[in-house]
Amino acid sequence: MSRFTVEVLVTPRPGLLDPQGKAIHHALASLGYDTIEDVRVGKAIYLEVAAGSPAEATERVEEACRKLLANPVTEDFRVTAATEGAETATEGTDPAPAAAAGGVR
Amino acid sequence: MSRFTVEVLVTPRPGLLDPQGKAIHHALASLGYDTIEDVRVGKAIYLEVAAGSPAEATERVEEACRKLLANPVTEDFRVTAATEGAETATEGTDPAPAAAAGGVR
Amino acid sequence: MKVAVITFPGSNCDQDCVRSVELAGGSPSYVWHRETSLGDADAVIVPGGFAHGDYLRPGGIARFSPIMDAVIDFGRDGGLIVGICNGFQVLCEAGMLPGALLRNRSLRFQSHDCHLRVERSGTPFTADYARGQVIRMPLSHADGNYYADPGTLAGLEADGRVLFRYCDARGNVTHEANPNGSLNNIAGIVNARGNILGMMPHPDRAIEDILGSVDGLPLFRSLLAADVAVGAGTREVA
Amino acid sequence: MIATAEAPRPRPGDPAITPELVEDHGLSPEEYEQIRGIMGRKPTFTELGVFSAMWSEHCGYKNSKRLLRLLPTRAPWVIQGPGENAGVIDVGAGYALAFKIESHNHPSAVEPYQGAATGIGGILRDVFTMGARPVATLNSLHFGDLDRPRVRYLFSGVVKGIGDYGNCVGIPSTGGEVYFDRGYEDNPIVNAMCLGLMRKEDLIRGTAEGVGNTLMAVGARTGRDGIHGATFASEELSEGDDEASRPQVQVGDPFTEKLLLEASLELIASGHIVGIQDMGAAGLTSSGAEMAGRSGTGVEMDVARVPVREAGMTPYEILLSESQERMLVVAAAGREDAVREILEKWELEAATIGSVTASGTFRVLEAGVPVADIPALPLTEGCPTYERPGEEAEEVRSLRDMDLSHYISPPDGLESAFLAVVGSPNVASKQWVYEQYDTTVRANSIERPGGDAGVIRVPGTNRGVAASTDCNGRHTYLNPRSGAMGAVAEAARNVTCTGAVPMAITNCLNFGSPLKPHIRHQFREAVLGMRDACSHFETPVTGGNVSFYNETDGEAVYPTPVIGMIGVIEDLDTIVRHSFRDEGDAILLLGANRGELGGSEYLYAVHDGLVAGEPPDVNLATERALQRCLLAMTGRKVLKSAHDVASGGLAATLVESCLGRPRKGDGVGAAVRFDDDLPDTALLFGEDHGRVVVSCGREEEDRVRRIAADYGVPCTRIGTVTGEGAALEIETRSSTLKLALNVLNDHYFGTIPGIMSE
């Protein structure tokens, strides 16, 4: 059993009005960021999961997404598994190599 | 000039209480997800940026993060640039190869 | 008539609903969210508040409270259910009503009176109102922006399942009268069978003259007068 | 004093106690010597931290205690005066009201959203730990000028923080105030007040009685947040502090608070506990020491048993953490499981961390090893207090003495001045603010924000409790004594306008650094003014809060003694609202116009931010007569409206009475005429105290006049209510104004939303 950090990105479904994204877009524009053409806001959820493998951790979390973490009426989600700095995308053609976690500052 | 999608992940600073994460953790536990040991919740923001290069797009967004998108007192942020399916991590050792965007469902 | 009022951790309007039922002449009782049975209730109210803090999404966590299985069964058997404010959000999350309640257009919490046009009379929830009647009551929410996909929305309208719409004092359904961005100014809807109502404004806060309005009382009176026996099939919305 | 065998010794890793370390803890060399004397030895690092917190300004009231003793605190209806978590008064019908106001200025300056949110959380806990169910909150906010982006950021963050927290817990907001003035540029004032009701017999106090009873930590886990917040709240901010202050940011969890509220009330009703207290400023330290101090007992606790959020926390950190949503409970011995059962129902944690002892000391162990052992009473009561002489700043004296005569005429004409005053952010409607607060939850809000005072019904009765917060910082800046008197007078007037009898106050004294003579002068004068007014009105002070060091880079805020006034209406059928009602009704002015423009909104809004002149005079006898007169009128139900005159003068009062509730298109007109021999600006914008505009049916006019005469209150018929959609017409000796209601609407309701949507 190891501990994996699984990242879940929950985003508003395309076509859905996103008032928060719109407001941020507006605020950025009035700060002079006129090259930013659209903004959408979703949630980033990080789960620490005890599992035998990254795949197992991911699977558990995907199930949790379908059940609770995302609202199918309004949201899409994407799950990525990682352990100790190594991330594994569960979708996409290739597993992504390591990307450093942690803040910029 | 191309259009790039830049992903910003904003997360609560370590050590700060994350009531939302706590509540989700609790909810998952009572749904039987007892291998999930911790949950933290942040924001995922997607910006469409017109720029000459991914680096330029990323730079603009990083600046916007410091100015507006993240609250420096309570949040960390991480910026990733991508255009038409190709993502470029601005941190981490290697640029990640393509990862399909869009929802699982 | 016995009315079960569900209390989740974080429910704030359970007492208001109990009082409303009492004032309308019914017998309310509190049912704690960890219960698994509604007892001999004839109707159910899912009250407002911030069940589980509204963390993640309003209603998202409450939907999994133990009592919800009983509430879902009750609704499936044709029992009358009213979800107010957070209760509406819970019912949508539970799939008992279509659509979802998104963040208000203003992105702010909004607490003020609103006018509603009663779109249909003769339902178990609106029998005591006249069709087209304009009523006033408080609203109080951050996520009341009703959304449904175009097909669902068209279905709601075609079937006359929108019971309340935001309007101005004269009954005009206008953009300015829409407090939160809800599609088609929708303030309250029923499910296809017509036995489950969800609405964002608070009839439970408009039950006495001294509070500024009694326009919420007819809703509770309608509910108490509706004779719908659970399991005995339906009383279709006229 | 302490058995040597068990005396705490320094922990490995503790820093050595040096003069610098002592200074960093906000303690003077003399204070440190005093501590050594109390201890009979050198304190450990942990003990130093404990003293530092308890002897901070915030907990120890070093620089205010002696003056605060001058305040009147007693009346037959006062059940609990200062010294407890909240004051308590008898409001009749078997009910008691607990109420208190608190500042969260520094945290809000650093992180407005969380700072304000946790401010609400703390004040709610102060009230429900008395056994009372919170029934209303109010908030008094003072910010810099709204044209500054930073101020807008603070303003919107604070309002959202207050709203999100209070709304989630389900407590209606019934009122408050918001001021904007450059005097608060970098130091917002964020004061939150809470009212709670209980049956009189349910009152419980924060005591640790009964040797052998069990100490339990209840609620949220302890994290590293807010460590040394109490000291932090007692130090001035300096440029660049945002970075340094970060680890101290506390994050509020209103959902946990709601559970804690319900669980606490259930615990108190169960009889399983003997005492309960919020872990507020200085957390476990102040709650533990104060509970022991109040009961003359001791406590012993083991920090290793305190549930923590992070590994590796030291005793110092655990004792001083200000993590929110935590309580210290004293359970009757043997009832621990019953206590735990109630908490489990509410999905809360409870840990047994120690017990009540007979030692008289605040004793702390870490996994059995003593780390602190301090005599409780000297710790809680022994904080040295100071009263050093003060002196008024020359600058203020000259501003006050300024000749205002060449500001009498408005540069762009009277109508433009009128709209500028009515549309200034200070006078304009605060609808944008209070519509973000749930004002109607629990269906007892009889008068919501927007009038003179909020009124909440005592559930199950026809009684009401009215409350108002007031402080015009410009007035207190120019003259702290009359300004503070004026704040009490205005608060009492606001409450009286609804028909409620003023009963008692709580107060929050927001000042700069008491180390400066002119601040000490302001503080002393303000306390004396408050004393005089409260004595005269028989509204004792049941509690409050002092917030010093509201300074950035040496610039202090205006002295801001915020008054939270409570009134009682015995029969809600006698309630009066602020807006004119029916066409043809008579409009009368109670009180006399003197045209005092000193410190007025007119000078600030129309003359480039001028803050000068002698602020309006307060005549306590006149105010008292006015209060009695109004209550006689409301009691006899002769009035249709009553609205006091304050910021913005008669102009603001008349506009508000016409426009009424914030729904566009509503409102009635009025035609008024003044015969006073005063310049137009002084007449319309003067903020003279002691005035109320009332309206009544024509047939009642004589009765109104007679009652006024009985109380010796000047009463002048000034006009008539005109029909819906009409205008506000004002005639003076030299001018005529006709202001369309929709124009007034745009200015009064449109200003703040307009600025905030930019």
Ligand SMILES: Nc1ncnc2c1ncn2[C@@H]1O[C@H](COP(=O)(O)OP(=O)(O)O)[C@@H](O)[C@H]1O
């Ligand atoms: N921060 C606030 N929160 C809630 N209500 C507020 C706030 N600020 C102002 N109000 C409400 O707006 C109304 C007018 O406020 P104010 O101008 O301060 O009144 P007054 O001058 O009569 O004290 C009052 O009902 C007050 O309670």
Ligand SMILES: [Mg+2]
């Ligand atoms: Mg007033």
